[in-house]
Amino acid sequence: xxxxxxxxxxxxxxLEDSTFDELTVELDGLKLTVRRAGAxxxxxxxxxEARSAPAPQPRTAAAPPSHSEPASGLPPxxxxxxxxxxxxxxxxxxxPLLGTFYRAPKPGAPPFxxxxxxxxxxxIIGIIEVMKLMNTVRAGVCGTVADIxxxxxxxxxxxxxxxxxxxxxxx
Amino acid sequence: xxxxxxLIANRGEIAARIIRTCRHLGIExxxxxxxxxxxxxxxxxxxxxVCIGPSRPSESYLRVGTIVQAALAVRAEAIHPGxxxxxxxxxxxxxxxxxxxxxxxxxxxxxxxxxxxxxxxAAAQAAGVPVVPGGAVGSVEEAVSLARRVGFPLLxxxxxxxxxxxxxxxxxxxxxxxxxxxxxxxAGAAFGDARVYLERFVTRGRHVEVQVLGDGLGxxxxxxxxxxxxxxxxxxxxxxxxAPRLPQPLRKRLHEAxxxxxxxMAYRGAGTVEFLVDLERDAFYFLEMNARIQVExxxxxxxxxxxxxxxxxAVAAGEGLRIGQSEVTWRGHAIECRVNAEDxxxxxxxxxxxxxxxxxxAGEGIRVDTHIEAGARIPTFYDSLMAKIIAHGADREEAxxxxxxxxASTRIGGMTTNLAFHSTVLANREFQAGGVDTGFLARxxxxxxxxxxxxxx
Numbered sequence: 001x002x003x004x005x006x007x008x009x010x011x012x013x014x015l016e017d018s019t020f021d022e023l024t025v026e027l028d029g030l031k032l033t034v035r036r037a038g039a040x041x042x043x044x045x046x047x048x049e050a051r052s053a054p055a056p057q058p059r060t061a062a063a064p065p066s067h068s069e070p071a072s073g074l075p076p077x078x079x080x081x082x083x084x085x086x087x088x089x090x091x092x093x094x095x096p097l098l099g100t101f102y103r104a105p106k107p108g109a110p111p112f113x114x115x116x117x118x119x120x121x122x123x124i125i126g127i128i129e130v131m132k133l134m135n136t137v138r139a140g141v142c143g144t145v146a147d148i149x150x151x152x153x154x155x156x157x158x159x160x161x162x163x164x165x166x167x168x169x170x171x
Numbered sequence: 172x173x174x175x176x177x178l179i180a181n182r183g184e185i186a187a188r189i190i191r192t193c194r195h196l197g198i199e200x201x202x203x204x205x206x207x208x209x210x211x212x213x214x215x216x217x218x219x220x221v222c223i224g225p226s227r228p229s230e231s232y233l234r235v236g237t238i239v240q241a242a243l244a245v246r247a248e249a250i251h252p253g254x255x256x257x258x259x260x261x262x263x264x265x266x267x268x269x270x271x272x273x274x275x276x277x278x279x280x281x282x283x284x285x286x287x288x289x290x291x292x293a294a295a296q297a298a299g300v301p302v303v304p305g306g307a308v309g310s311v312e313e314a315v316s317l318a319r320r321v322g323f324p325l326l327x328x329x330x331x332x333x334x335x336x337x338x339x340x341x342x343x344x345x346x347x348x349x350x351x352x353x354x355x356x357x358a359g360a361a362f363g364d365a366r367v368y369l370e371r372f373v374t375r376g377r378h379v380e381v382q383v384l385g386d387g388l389g390x391x392x393x394x395x396x397x398x399x400x401x402x403x404x405x406x407x408x409x410x411x412x413x414a415p416r417l418p419q420p421l422r423k424r425l426h427e428a429x430x431x432x433x434x435x436m437a438y439r440g441a442g443t444v445e446f447l448v449d450l451e452r453d454a455f456y457f458l459e460m461n462a463r464i465q466v467e468x469x470x471x472x473x474x475x476x477x478x479x480x481x482x483x484x485a486v487a488a489g490e491g492l493r494i495g496q497s498e499v500t501w502r503g504h505a506i507e508c509r510v511n512a513e514d515x516x517x518x519x520x521x522x523x524x525x526x527x528x529x530x531x532x533a534g535e536g537i538r539v540d541t542h543i544e545a546g547a548r549i550p551t552f553y554d555s556l557m558a559k560i561i562a563h564g565a566d567r568e569e570a571x572x573x574x575x576x577x578x579a580s581t582r583i584g585g586m587t588t589n590l591a592f593h594s595t596v597l598a599n600r601e602f603q604a605g606g607v608d609t610g611f612l613a614r615x616x617x618x619x620x621x622x623x624x625x626x627x628x
Contacts, residue, residue: 097224097237098221098222098223098224098237098240098241098244099237099240099244100240100244129240130236130237130240131236131239131240131266131270133236155221155241155244155245157221157222157223158206158222158223158224158225158231159206159222160222
């Protein structure tokens with residue numbers, strides 16, 4: 001089961017237009033959860049937060065201050081501390097198939113994750129398009145996005161590292 | 172159109188061989204490789220390699236969408252499918268065309284019509300090409316009455332089968348209903364098409380095929396025939412051209428029939444029309460057409476001097492046929508041995524592994540198409556073909572002598588191969604005399620194969 005970028009965008013819009021904070025869609029072999037996290041973080045743009053904070057407790061854990069400066073790409077902690085932790089427990093998320101990698105559900109939309117985003121095993125980190133079929137890629141581990149290696153819109157090969165996640169215990 | 176970059180959707184020796192021609196033509200190559208083939212010889216020879224998926228073919232080499240996506244992403248104008256894998260799947264030809272990528276091969280429609288054995292039979296009959304007595308059967312009653320006319324033994328064949336797959340031999344009329352039922356259910360499971368048909372089993376036949384080249388507009392030329400009668404369970408082991416001891420008029424009729432068949436469908440690109448030559452009746456029948464480059468194409472290249480892959484690319488680029496029939500000339504004789512990672516002593520079971528020391532032969536008239544060098548691993552996921560050793564000589568005797576020497580000087584350490592078995596066959600008197608039938612290898616194996624092998628191994 002796969003969803004196209006358009007379908008994911010439509011699902012997101014459903015949530016945006018509603019009064020709910022969370023929307024879960026379960027289809028054959030696929031579970032997509034979209035959470036609204038804007039309410040708790042006054043400094044961040046709400047639309048972006050809705051997508052980049054899919055952690056279980058977004059109000060407490062998933063809204064690091066760095067999210068208000070997505071362009072800097074800086075992790076929420078000092079770089080040195082971050083680097084040593086990344087080496088200790090970095091987990092690579094690799095492409096499950098060859099295709100075009102997209103970091104966001106649609107052109108111009110905020111990316112699924114940024115460096116510093118807290119992810120769970122089933123958090124969507126990107127989309128790989130193969131002949132108009134959108135295949136969602138999930139984090140597979142719990143933790144914080146440490147590094148994003150694959151470029152948006154670029155060809156990724158099977159097994160290519162898309163991003164690195166500093167592992168943490170799943171809540 | 173100009174083809175500047177080709178995606179090669181294959182692996183092994185044929186990928187390496189296609190890359191060689193592309194280099195010669197100044198065409199860039201991108202190899203679509205599975206995880207197991209990332210560090211293979213073709214991966215090193217190609218200008219670029221993209222990993223298309225895990226080692227299992229169904230997750231990499233057999234994925235139509237992934238192949239087309241890879242071609243689009245690397246901006247390749249064309250896809251060369253090689254042989255096997257997706258080479259004869261209409262879906263790849265179709266998807267390529269839909270996305271503006273040139274498929275180096277026939278049209279999807281042509282692949283479909285030769286892939287369906289009954290349609291191919293009908294096309295052969297329409298082109299005035301003889302087919303093996305037999306035909307489609309809709310019921311057991313029909314089969315029994317048709318069998319009475321055709322005679323026993325006969326073969327029950329799957330419409331969707333080919334290359335020896337999906338066939339049953341029936342010796343007696345009383346065994347027919349059961350064999351039919353079994354064949355239908357097996358064909359349904361294996362090919363997704365339960366249709367079967369009957370064909371006379373030719374007791375003593377030779378497998379002779381004709382190489383053709385078409386421009387897709389109805390012009391077709393032939394590049395002579397190949398004799399592939401040395402086979403075991405329909406797996407070819409040794410191929411040669413010209414076919415030895417074939418009466419000249421029969422040879423000419425085979426060539427003409429192949430051209431008629433291919434021209435009848437305005438065939439595009441390189442293809443092979445396979446025939447069964449009935450030794451007892453001095454007749455020949457259409458078997459099937461292979462809509463791709465064949466494993467054994469180098470013997471044809473050796474005697475004609477024509478690079479078949481280059482011609483495939485030229486036709487795909489819209490250049491048409493660059494050679495007229497009268498310009499095709501044949502010089503000498505060529506024989507090819509398929510060197511496989513398999514164990515003749517254990518019923519030719521595949522023997523994958525690591526090739527430690529490898530020395531391929533070289534010398535006058537010797538060509539080796541391979542992807543194996545020292546340290547190369549033969550993965551379990553793919554076929555066991557390691558190399559093709561081709562010898563060309565002024566006549567059959569010289570070609571045989573050169574091939575014999577070449578095989579004797581070949582060294583493959585750390586693996587079990589069929590090299591010694593090749594020596595056995597080449598030393599056989601019946602083979603040396605030329606013109607053996609397709610039952611030759613089975614008979615040779617029946618007479619204490621190991622003792623013979625010990626002398627030459």
